[in-house]
Amino acid sequence: MIKTSEGIIVRNEKRKLELRVLSDKIINVFVSDKEEKRKDTIAIERKEYDIPKFTLKEELESILIETNSLKVKIDKNDLSVSFLDKNESIINEDYKGGVKFSETDVRCYKKLREDHFYGFGEKAGYLDKKGERLEMWNTDEFMTHNQTTKLLYESYPFFIGMNDYHTYGIFLDNSFRSFFDMGQESQEYYFFGAYGGQMNYYFIYGRDIKEVVENYTYLTGRMSLPPLWVLGYQQSRYSYTPQERVLKIAKTFREKDIPCDVIYLDIDYMEGYRVFTWNKDTFKNYKEMLKQLKEMGFKVVTIVDPGVKRDYDYHVYREGIEKGYFVKDKYGITYVGKVWPGEACFPDFLQEEVRYWWGEKHREFIKDGIDGIWNDMNEPAVFETPTKTMPEDNIHILDGEKILHKEAHNVYANYMAMATRDGLLRIKPNERPFVLTRAGFSGIQRYAAMWTGDNKSLYEHLLMMMPMLINIGLSGQPFAGADVGGFEGDCNEELFIRWIEAAIFTPFLRVHSAIGTKDQEPWSFGKKAEDISRKYIKMRYELLPYLYDLFYIASQKGYPIMRPLVFEYQDDENTHKIYDEFLLGDNLLVAPIYLPSKEKREVYLPKGIWYDYWTGKEFKGESYYLVDAPIDIVPLFVKKGGILLKQQPQSFVGEKEIKEIIIEIYKGEEGHYLHYEDDGKSFDYTKGIYNLFEIGFKYQGGKIDIKFDRIHSGYEKGVKKYKFVLKNFDEIEEVKINGKKVDKEKCEVIL
Numbered sequence: 001m002i003k004t005s006e007g008i009i010v011r012n013e014k015r016k017l018e019l020r021v022l023s024d025k026i027i028n029v030f031v032s033d034k035e036e037k038r039k040d041t042i043a044i045e046r047k048e049y050d051i052p053k054f055t056l057k058e059e060l061e062s063i064l065i066e067t068n069s070l071k072v073k074i075d076k077n078d079l080s081v082s083f084l085d086k087n088e089s090i091i092n093e094d095y096k097g098g099v100k101f102s103e104t105d106v107r108c109y110k111k112l113r114e115d116h117f118y119g120f121g122e123k124a125g126y127l128d129k130k131g132e133r134l135e136m137w138n139t140d141e142f143m144t145h146n147q148t149t150k151l152l153y154e155s156y157p158f159f160i161g162m163n164d165y166h167t168y169g170i171f172l173d174n175s176f177r178s179f180f181d182m183g184q185e186s187q188e189y190y191f192f193g194a195y196g197g198q199m200n201y202y203f204i205y206g207r208d209i210k211e212v213v214e215n216y217t218y219l220t221g222r223m224s225l226p227p228l229w230v231l232g233y234q235q236s237r238y239s240y241t242p243q244e245r246v247l248k249i250a251k252t253f254r255e256k257d258i259p260c261d262v263i264y265l266d267i268d269y270m271e272g273y274r275v276f277t278w279n280k281d282t283f284k285n286y287k288e289m290l291k292q293l294k295e296m297g298f299k300v301v302t303i304v305d306p307g308v309k310r311d312y313d314y315h316v317y318r319e320g321i322e323k324g325y326f327v328k329d330k331y332g333i334t335y336v337g338k339v340w341p342g343e344a345c346f347p348d349f350l351q352e353e354v355r356y357w358w359g360e361k362h363r364e365f366i367k368d369g370i371d372g373i374w375n376d377m378n379e380p381a382v383f384e385t386p387t388k389t390m391p392e393d394n395i396h397i398l399d400g401e402k403i404l405h406k407e408a409h410n411v412y413a414n415y416m417a418m419a420t421r422d423g424l425l426r427i428k429p430n431e432r433p434f435v436l437t438r439a440g441f442s443g444i445q446r447y448a449a450m451w452t453g454d455n456k457s458l459y460e461h462l463l464m465m466m467p468m469l470i471n472i473g474l475s476g477q478p479f480a481g482a483d484v485g486g487f488e489g490d491c492n493e494e495l496f497i498r499w500i501e502a503a504i505f506t507p508f509l510r511v512h513s514a515i516g517t518k519d520q521e522p523w524s525f526g527k528k529a530e531d532i533s534r535k536y537i538k539m540r541y542e543l544l545p546y547l548y549d550l551f552y553i554a555s556q557k558g559y560p561i562m563r564p565l566v567f568e569y570q571d572d573e574n575t576h577k578i579y580d581e582f583l584l585g586d587n588l589l590v591a592p593i594y595l596p597s598k599e600k601r602e603v604y605l606p607k608g609i610w611y612d613y614w615t616g617k618e619f620k621g622e623s624y625y626l627v628d629a630p631i632d633i634v635p636l637f638v639k640k641g642g643i644l645l646k647q648q649p650q651s652f653v654g655e656k657e658i659k660e661i662i663i664e665i666y667k668g669e670e671g672h673y674l675h676y677e678d679d680g681k682s683f684d685y686t687k688g689i690y691n692l693f694e695i696g697f698k699y700q701g702g703k704i705d706i707k708f709d710r711i712h713s714g715y716e717k718g719v720k721k722y723k724f725v726l727k728n729f730d731e732i733e734e735v736k737i738n739g740k741k742v743d744k745e746k747c748e749v750i751l
C-alpha cells in the first residue's frame, strides 16, 4: 500500500486500486489492470479539492480508511471495496470481487440492496429505474420515445441508489458507451461498466437525495445564472420562414396579449443549411427583421448544427479544411457524413483551437442581433448510417493526443456547447449567454440548457415529460424542458391545453413543432385554447420571482428546479415511485392532467397540510385525493407555511419596471424563504451586485410575526415595495413586520 496526499494506492498481482478521499462523503475509485494514469472526462469540473482528514488502518486482510462520515474497507486480496457508515452499516459493497476486465468491456458488480434507483439523466420511461438495463450512447432517436427506447440524445452515467437506511450516488466517469444493469439480470447484484476506457467512478454519500445531488454537482459543476428572459415563454417551429412570417407570429403574440420572450429560427433561415449564413431569398432583410423583433421585445435564438456543408465556395468549409479542423477518419482523411446540408464535415470541438474558431463564427450573428444559440444534431447525428453517427474509429484530438470517436462521441456535444458559450462570452463578456443543446454528457449544465428532443404530440409524451425532466434534474441538469405540444404529429386543442398547463411549471418552456404538422401557436386551436394558454403563460410570468429564486438555488447547490416528491419527502415511502406529479421548488405541487377527456385525477399529497391553490381548500397529507380538473384547471397545491413570490405579468421580461413583489404566505405555524434579486442580465452579481432576502414568519393564536431581512445588499435598482398577502389564515388579530405592528390592510415593506 502506498499512501498518497489524497488517499491510497493498493496493488495485487493483477491490478491496481487508487482511492482518493475528495471530501468526507466523496470517494474516487479507480481500478486498473495496467500501469496507466486515471483520466477524468470533461464532466468533472473540480480540479482541486480540500482533502479532508482521514485515518488509515492496515490489517492482515484489509485496509480501512475512515473520514468523518464514512468508512471505506478494501479487501487486500481482490481489491474489492465496501462503503460503510460510522455505525458500520453497509451503504454499498462490491459483489464477488467487484471490478471485472474483459476483451470487450470493464464493469463493476455491486451487491443489490437498494429499493430504488434514480437519475441516469435523459431516459424514457418512469422515475425509478430499479430492475432496468440502461445504456449511454448519445443518439438521435426520431421514433416514438417510450419505455423500450434505450438510447436518447444525452448521456449521464450517474445514478442515485436508495433504501430505508442509506442514500448514495455513483458517477461512472467514462465517456465510452456505458451500460447499467440495475437488477435486471439478478436480484442479488447490479452492475455498471463501459465498452472501453477505465473503471473510474465517484462514490457520493449523502444524508438524503438532496445532499447526493449537491455533492454530485460539487464535482460536475452547476448551471450559472441564465438571463432572466430565458425563463419566459418561447415559441419555435421547424421552421418559421420567410421573415414576414416570423414578424407576423411576433405581432400576433403582442396583439393577443400572450406573453412571449423568444422566437426560434430553425434550419430554414440558412442558405442551403450552411451554418452561419442567411437565406437571402426568404430572409432578405434579416437585419431589419431582427431590429423590429427587438423593438417588440423579442429575443431571437437561431439553430446552429455541427455539420458544415462540403462546398469549397463556402467560407466555413474552406477554412475548416485549410486549417485541418474537421474530424478525420481512421486513415487521417477528413470525414464526410450526410446531414441537413447533404455532405458535411464535423468540427473537432475537442480541440481548443477549433472551439475558438467556431466561437468566433458567432460574432457577426450576435452583432446583428441574435440573442442565443441552439445546438442541435450534436450527438453528432449522421443520416443513413446504421449507427446514426460517424464511425467509431474516426479520430479526434484531445489535449494533443489522438482519441477515437467511440471515446469522444458522448462528450462531443459538451465540447461544442463549450465552444458556443465561450464564443458568446468573448463577444459580450458581461452578458449571460444562452445556449440550448440537444445532446450532452454529465456536466452539460455548465454550458447549456437542454431539451428532450423529438417527442410526439401524444398524451404518452406529455406524461413522459415529467419523469424524464425529473431524472434529468436529479442528474445535475436543472435547466431542461420538452417540446411543448409535441414535435412530430398534429397536436389538438385539448392536448395543447393540458400540455401548456403542465409545462409552465417546467424550467425551460418552449413550444416547438415539426415541418408539415398543424400550426402550434397558442391561438392555433381556437379561442378556448388561446384563452387558457394566455391564463397559464401569464401565470408563469407572475411566478417569475419564485422561479428565478429556484434558478438561484440551482446555481448554488445544484438542486433541481422541478423536483420529484421524493426529493423533499424521502421519509414518506409513498413518494418513492411517484412520477406523474412534481414539485416546483419545495412549495408548489403540480399534478397535471395527462389523459384525454379527464376532468378529475388522483393526487397524492405528502406529509403535512396542503392548500388547493385555486380554492384554498385544506387537505391533510399522506393521503390520495380525487380532485377536480376541468379543462382550464391544473391541480396545484401549496404546502402549509409555504411562501410564493409573484409579480405583475408582462408581455416579455423587462417590458415594465417591476415596482412591487407580492409575497403570498400560506397559513402554517412558520415558514422560511430565500429571495434573490439582481439585474437578470449581466455578471455583475459575481461582484456582489445583488440582493438576498430572508423571509420568514411565525404564527400563533391569530398573531403573525413576519421577518423580512435583506441579508445581502448590493443591487440598488432592486424592487422597493414588498407586499404580503396572507392566504388561508382565518382570523388575523395582529400583524407584525420585523417586530413592528402594522395595519392588517397594509401589510408591506418599502425599502
Ligand SMILES: OC[C@H]1O[C@H](O[C@H]2[C@H](O)[C@@H](O)[C@@H](O[C@H]3[C@H](O)[C@@H](O)[C@@H](O)O[C@@H]3CO)O[C@@H]2CO)[C@H](O)[C@@H](O)[C@@H]1O
Binding pocket: 140, 142, 237, 238, 266, 267, 303, 376, 377, 381, 438, 453, 454, 487, 512, 514, 515
Ligand atoms: O432542425 C430541424 C429539426 O432537427 C431535429 O429533428 C430532426 C431529427 O434529428 C432527424 O433525425 C430527422 O428525422 C428523420 C429521421 O431520422 C429519418 O429516419 C426519417 O424518419 O425522417 C425523419 C424526418 O426527416 O428529422 C427531424 C426533424 O424532422 C431537431 O430535433 C428538431 O428540433 C429540429 O426542429
